[in-house]
Structures are given as structure tokens and as C-alpha cells.
Amino acid sequence: MDESPSPSPSPSPRKGNEIEHKVYARVGLLGNPSDVYYGRTISFSLANFWATVKLQPSDHLIITPHPTHDLVQFSGLDHLVKRLQSEGYYGGVRLLMSICKIFYNYCNENNIELSKENFTLSYDTNIPRQTGLSGSSAIVCAALNCLLDFYRVRHLVKVEIRPDLILSAEKELGIIAGLQDRVAQVYGGLVYMDFTKDHLEKFGHGVYTPMDISLLPPLQLIYAENPSDSGKVHSTVRKRWLDGDEFIVSSMVEVADLALQGQTAILEKDYSKLADLMNRNFDLRRSMFGDDALGSLNIEMVEVARRVGAASKFTGSGGAVVVFCPDGPSQVKLLEDACEEAGFVIQPVKVVPSYLNEDDLKTLSG
Ligand SMILES: Nc1ncnc2c1ncn2[C@@H]1O[C@H](COP(=O)(O)OP(=O)(O)O)[C@@H](O)[C@H]1O
Ligand SMILES: O=C(O)[C@H]1O[C@H](OP(=O)(O)O)[C@H](O)[C@@H](O)[C@@H]1O
Ligand SMILES: [Mg+2]
Numbered sequence: 001m002d003e004s005p006s007p008s009p010s011p012s013p014r015k016g017n018e019i020e021h022k023v024y025a026r027v028g029l030l031g032n033p034s035d036v037y038y039g040r041t042i043s044f045s046l047a048n049f050w051a052t053v054k055l056q057p058s059d060h061l062i063i064t065p066h067p068t069h070d071l072v073q074f075s076g077l078d079h080l081v082k083r084l085q086s087e088g089y090y091g092g093v094r095l096l097m098s099i100c101k102i103f104y105n106y107c108n109e110n111n112i113e114l115s116k117e118n119f120t121l122s123y124d125t126n127i128p129r130q131t132g133l134s135g136s137s138a139i140v141c142a143a144l145n146c147l148l149d150f151y152r153v154r155h156l157v158k159v160e161i162r163p164d165l166i167l168s169a170e171k172e173l174g175i176i177a178g179l180q181d182r183v184a185q186v187y188g189g190l191v192y193m194d195f196t197k198d199h200l201e202k203f204g205h206g207v208y209t210p211m212d213i214s215l216l217p218p219l220q221l222i223y224a225e226n227p228s229d230s231g232k233v234h235s236t237v238r239k240r241w242l243d244g245d246e247f248i249v250s251s252m253v254e255v256a257d258l259a260l261q262g263q264t265a266i267l268e269k270d271y272s273k274l275a276d277l278m279n280r281n282f283d284l285r286r287s288m289f290g291d292d293a294l295g296s297l298n299i300e301m302v303e304v305a306r307r308v309g310a311a312s313k314f315t316g317s318g319g320a321v322v323v324f325c326p327d328g329p330s331q332v333k334l335l336e337d338a339c340e341e342a343g344f345v346i347q348p349v350k351v352v353p354s355y356l357n358e359d360d361l362k363t364l365s366g
Helices: 077-087 093-109 135-150 159-171 180-187 197-203 230-242 246-267 271-289 296-307 329-342 358-362
Strands: 018-030 040-058 118-125 190-194 207-211 220-223 311-314 320-324 345-348
Touching (some): 018 135, 018 180, 018 271, 040 135, 040 180, 040 246, 093 118, 093 135, 135 159, 135 180, 159 180, 180 190, 190 246, 207 246, 220 296, 220 329, 230 271, 271 296, 271 311, 271 320, 296 329, 329 345
Antiparallel strands (some): 018 040, 040 118, 040 190, 220 345, 311 320
16 A cells, blocks of 8 residues: 555545545544543544555445455464464454445435445555554544445535444444544544533534644654454443443543543643643553553553653553653653663654545534
8 A cells, every 4th residue: 555644535535436535543642531431532633554445336245355454364273373363353344344234224214315336345554453543443434435425425424423333333343432533533633522421312423623733742652563452451441330330430530531621731732731631541541441451561651651751641442652752852762762672663643634624614513
């Protein structure tokens, strides 16, 4: 796939009969994972990595397995077992199938007529696999964009509803996830999100407020090849929250409050406050999930940053960490050296500006 990052999705997705959409990874900057629990988050789409989905008209409906992400041919049993141990059983095919089902059902339920044409879907991604950078929803979101264009129904499916369709495709597969990834990936840019229960239940979506990306200070991204399944990471805390566990319920409220305070801190460019909020966010996650569920390598990525005096937290459920170095370039250099020694990859964060045009913006609530 094209290796040069472009800051926005292709404005004209049709090339002849083929449609292609590109969707970026996302970083949960504050408040995650309270999005799974009627909370609030601030998240942005990350230009460093992306997934693409291609749709070509065809006689039959075909979902094409990816040659490496959906591996079904191995050099031997040892290769097969190693692969399953490191990356699990699943690739992107199930995500593509699931969004097709969700899209079809949504259109049926909302009297949106679909033509009888068929298509072939294929995907590619350079988002490090299962590292809490929303590789899963990037694939689903890009596929939904292809379907909206192929069937020419984009104007009939409201922007605010799309994150929910993308989430439904993963819920369908039993993956526990929240809306923040999908909102960042549908909207682009930096977004403050409020998932208050009453609003969600009344309107079927949260309140999503785009923010100016130039308000953000320089940030760093650390990650390691260390796939972890967000569904598995979340399952115990989710169960405890559903059971009304007081510690989990009150901690989640506190996590959500960090995003609220963070919105003010970012608007006022109060970066020392932002650093405190980021650190508190990870500390609360650690106390709720426990070190075993988070994994020692993931915790070490956070600690490496903290040892040089930087603020750090997970971008998602684990595998990648977003870092703010309040002391500037000299501290970034210290961090780079520490990451090299620890074997972690570090990159400066590049933020994708909002994808929304004026018509889309008019449909936003709040
Ligand atoms: N890079 C990838 N290539 C193919 N499928 C992927 C990839 N990343 C995630 N998936 C699919 O999405 C599911 C959920 O991934 P998840 O744990 O949410 O990772 P992420 O943090 O990248 O979103 C996986 O079990 C797999 O089916
Ligand atoms: O735990 C989190 O912060 C997020 O986990 C999932 O994202 P992923 O990139 O798959 O780790 C989930 O989908 C998000 O809603 C959570 O906030
Ligand atoms: Mg995911």
C-alpha cells in the first residue's frame, strides 16, 4: 500500500468503477475507556497509520482475505501455532462481513432501498495490529464508507449514526468496545465526546464537539509489537460495572470527569494540567483493570515515559501509549533514548484534521 501519509481521506473515492476509502488510527487522549460506560472522552485521528478498503463491482459478493492478516497457509504446524499464539484466530474478514450485515439491516429498517448490485471488498492496513490504535474500527469505518458510496446512500445515513453502525459491527462479533474510536474515525480531527446515558438513549448517539487541532501540544506515540485483544482486556471490568461494583462505577465517573477538565485545559492551553490529567487517567485504568490484564510490557511503556518526567497513558486498551513531554525537545530526546534501549518504537504524533464539510457540520448536535 501507499506508504506516504496523507493528512486527509481521498476526496474522490471513485477510480473508474472502483471505490477506495482510507481511515486513520485514533488516539484516546483523555477519558478512555469511559466511552464504554456512558462517560466522556477526547480523542483524535492519527495520521501516522491508516487502513484502506477497496470495493469493486462484481457478479458475486466476495470478501477477499488479506494475504498476511488472514493467513490460512502455513509452513507447518509450528508456524500455525506460533501465529495463533501471537495474533489469535481472527483477521479482518469477519469485520468486513459484519459491517455488510449491519449496513444491510440498517437500510432495511430505515426504508433505504439498495440496488441489487454486488461487489468485492478487500482491505489493507498498516495500523500496528491490536495495539489500542483502533485498527479494528478503521477497517470497519472504511468499509462502511465504501458501501455508502457504492449504493449512493451517503446522504441518507446521518453522520452521527455512523459510529454506532461501526460499533454494532464489532458488538455483533462479541468484541466489547465503545464509541470513541468510531467517532474519531468518522469525524477526523480532535473531538470532545460526551456519551451521557440520557442523550445516548434518546438520540442513539452522543454529543460530539470538534476542537481545533492546533490547541494540542506536541505529543509522542510509543508502541510495541504486542497484540492484545481489546474485548478480552475489557471483559472483567465490564462485568463488574454491570454488576454495580462501586469501585468500578465511581472510578469510571472520575475517568469521564478527566475529559471534561481536559476540554478546559486544552482550550486554555494549560498543558501542566493536561499532563496531570493524562497521568491520572492511566493510574485509574491501572487500579480498575489490574496489572495482569494490562500486561507488563504495556505498563513498562507508560513507566519509560514517566521516568523521564513525561506524562503518559494508553491510547486505547493497550499496546500503544501517548506521551506529553512538558519540558520540550530535550525531554523528547531523553525519551527517544529510553525507548531505543527498551526496544519500543517511538514517533512524533501527527494529527489528521477534521474530515467534515460544512453540510456535515450542520448536522452536529451540541
Ligand atoms: N491489523 C489487523 N488486521 C486484521 N484484522 C484486525 C487487525 N486489527 C484488528 N483486527 C480484527 O479486529 C478484532 C479486534 O481488534 P482489537 O483488539 O479491537 O484491536 P485494535 O486495538 O487494533 O482495534 C481482532 O480480533 C481482529 O478480528
Ligand atoms: O480501553 C480503551 O481505552 C478503548 O479500548 C477499545 O479500543 P482499542 O483500540 O480496540 O483498544 C475500545 O474500542 C474503546 O472504546 C476504548 O475506549
Ligand atoms: Mg479495536
